[in-house]
Amino acid sequence: MRRNYEAVIGLEVHAQMRTNTKIFCGCPTTFGAKPNTQTCPVCTGLPGVLPVLNRKALEFTVKTGLAMNCRISPYSRFARKNYFYPDLPKGYQISQYELPVCEGGWVDISVDGETRRIGITRIHMEEDAGKNIHEGGSYSYVDLNRACTPLMEIVSEPDIRSPKDAAQYMRKLRTILRYLGVCDGNMEEGSLRCDANISIRPVGQKEYGTRTELKNINSFRFVEKAIEYEIARQIRIVDEGGTVVQETRLWDSAAGVTQSMRSKEEAHDYRYFPDPDLTPIVVQQSWVDEIRASLPELPDAKQARYTSSFRLPEADADQLTAEQAVALWFEAAVAAGAPPKAVANWMMTELMKHLNDENRPIEECPVQPARLAGLIALIEQGIISGKIAKTVFEEMYATGRDADSIVKEKGLVQISDSGAIEQAVDDILAKHPGEVARYREGDEKLLGFFVGQLMRAMKGKANPQLANELLKKKLV
Numbered sequence: 001m002r003r004n005y006e007a008v009i010g011l012e013v014h015a016q017m018r019t020n021t022k023i024f025c026g027c028p029t030t031f032g033a034k035p036n037t038q039t040c041p042v043c044t045g046l047p048g049v050l051p052v053l054n055r056k057a058l059e060f061t062v063k064t065g066l067a068m069n070c071r072i073s074p075y076s077r078f079a080r081k082n083y084f085y086p087d088l089p090k091g092y093q094i095s096q097y098e099l100p101v102c103e104g105g106w107v108d109i110s111v112d113g114e115t116r117r118i119g120i121t122r123i124h125m126e127e128d129a130g131k132n133i134h135e136g137g138s139y140s141y142v143d144l145n146r147a148c149t150p151l152m153e154i155v156s157e158p159d160i161r162s163p164k165d166a167a168q169y170m171r172k173l174r175t176i177l178r179y180l181g182v183c184d185g186n187m188e189e190g191s192l193r194c195d196a197n198i199s200i201r202p203v204g205q206k207e208y209g210t211r212t213e214l215k216n217i218n219s220f221r222f223v224e225k226a227i228e229y230e231i232a233r234q235i236r237i238v239d240e241g242g243t244v245v246q247e248t249r250l251w252d253s254a255a256g257v258t259q260s261m262r263s264k265e266e267a268h269d270y271r272y273f274p275d276p277d278l279t280p281i282v283v284q285q286s287w288v289d290e291i292r293a294s295l296p297e298l299p300d301a302k303q304a305r306y307t308s309s310f311r312l313p314e315a316d317a318d319q320l321t322a323e324q325a326v327a328l329w330f331e332a333a334v335a336a337g338a339p340p341k342a343v344a345n346w347m348m349t350e351l352m353k354h355l356n357d358e359n360r361p362i363e364e365c366p367v368q369p370a371r372l373a374g375l376i377a378l379i380e381q382g383i384i385s386g387k388i389a390k391t392v393f394e395e396m397y398a399t400g401r402d403a404d405s406i407v408k409e410k411g412l413v414q415i416s417d418s419g420a421i422e423q424a425v426d427d428i429l430a431k432h433p434g435e436v437a438r439y440r441e442g443d444e445k446l447l448g449f450f451v452g453q454l455m456r457a458m459k460g461k462a463n464p465q466l467a468n469e470l471l472k473k474k475l476v
Helices: 055-067 163-180 220-239 285-293 299-308 314-321 324-335 340-357 369-380 386-399 403-410 418-431 433-440 446-457 464-475
Strands: 005-016 079-082 092-095 102-111 114-127 131-134 140-143 150-156 192-202 212-217 247-252 257-263
Touching: 005 163, 005 220, 055 102, 055 114, 055 150, 055 163, 055 285, 092 114, 102 163, 114 163, 163 192, 163 220, 163 299, 192 220, 212 220, 212 257, 220 247, 220 257, 299 314, 314 324, 314 340, 324 340, 324 369, 340 369, 340 386, 369 386, 369 403, 386 403, 418 433, 418 446, 418 464, 433 446, 433 464, 446 464
Parallel strands: 212 247
Antiparallel strands: 005 150, 005 192, 079 092, 102 114, 114 150, 131 140, 192 212, 247 257
């Protein structure tokens, strides 16, 4: 008989920090440079060289810890994590082990209208490895440009219970990191990726099951799909009387399966010990306070303000605050005098549709926030209708011009003269006596027909509200 299981999931998210240089040397971190052109004796692990910590990397880690409600350790240190890979030239990785910079935090995620709190075990600094390039044939290549690139590893508690929650948690981390400016969150370039630890257990059991680790997943969709597959795989093994083996697995996105990579290492396998070349890190409370004071308004606080001060629905506030640049654009339009809900509606429909179609960030939007506010003002004043406004917006997006000049140039001013509209209504009703009779017999759907005829006759310029009122009055 099949038992009911629950998944226990923890994520280790690796975020590449947006420093100009590497974590222990002065080499640049520019993505896409020619192989092995951004290296030096330190990041290639030559004998006798000494690493020096990049202060900006420490600042970014403290800033992230504060944003994720962590305790900042006044004393921490680096450790050597010993293992051999072809792309790890020293034969060990400089990381942190028993004394990380940040511990004991949390973030909240919203899934299906429910808020769930995910604990943060620790956030620590470490260096990245290089990159193996396999191009077929008898050879593989190693590019060490990425070696020594500064990483933050954000380790969650095993509080996640579903693939959907895992993907939403990773989205939330990306949003926070981008708000802080500490990571660009570009998953295609490997700036943000995660390892997922997954186990199953019968519902109600407190003890954890045997876990597997999925390595280097680099998209929200793959996070969800890989964990879904791995949960199903483990359930199938247990239901068939087998035993889940603790191991590291890789997600094959093309085949839609996880595949065994190697047996899962434990801490003792890495032989951690304090790095003798780097002094312990002492973080003064005054510096922590200074960093805390520099934090921007974070997504949760911004979302709460949008629902309270701007009276936006939670769904609108969530969408507008997902990217800081979008939120700032929205606030600029509201500051220019436009009603918040009207700005939200235009942004989430016309504006974002155009930007998404062109794969264009909002920073490159040809329509300035104040000009969208100007367009909305013309609608509010009854100068143009909502339908005409969409035509005007198309021209604004194409040219960057303001709404007022476009309306005047193209003669798009809405007709609100009741006399003119009434005359047009009389003409239309006189031309369609059969439809008038059917309407008066109860076929009220014909109102739309008459509205369409009127708008056609007046070239779309009739005030819609006034047109409807006059039509209903004449059709009684």
